[in-house]
């Protein structure tokens with residue numbers, strides 16, 4: 001059971017003060033009965049606001065299809081952020097919604113956003129070895145030998161002590177490939193290709209763990225059951 005005003009504010013609907021007004025206006029019902037007080041204790045799953053059940057009560061998890069040009073930080077000054085693509089209400093939630101890992105500004109594709117701290121850890125911890133699939137476009141023709149090089153577990157990135165874990169490269173056309181990695185080092189895909197003499201001109205993440213972008217257009221998001 002939760003206090004109604006505290007529940008509405010933690011889910012980003014309004015401040016605790018505003019909750020009093022919303023309740024007074026008769027917009028909130030509990031188990032089908034119009035709520036009388038904003039400090040009453042309620043079962044969150046029985047609450048409706050303007051006739052709608054509350055959103056993502058037990059934690060929010062969503063897939064966002066990030067377009068090129070958006071940054072994955074909360075900070076201003078580096079261009080538009082992925083958070084501008086999400087409902088304003090999500091930014092008012094407590095705990096805050098954040099991304100599980102990041103994509104470069106110039107990378108498009110699948111990014112998970114959530115307010116469930118342990119999920120962020122589970123998806124980004126190096127030990128979890130979550131599979132990420134990238135569609136890569138490069139500046140000059142790919143060579144078949146790269147498949148073994150990427151699979152070798154011997155690719156060294158500049159200024160790093162340990163080689164990259166084996167990665168699966170599938171060459172799909174002279175200038176495109178699909179790469180599956182289980183790590184998440186800084187600019188990893190671009191740097192892996194750079195280490196072999198290829199410049200990545202286009203990068204798109206098509207899969208993260210078992211999640212794909214099926215049916216989610218660029219700039220759009222979809223809520224998932226947490």
Ligand code: URA
Nearest residue numbers: 104107187188189190
């Ligand atoms: N690797 C990169 O180089 N960039 C990304 O955005 C993701 C993986």
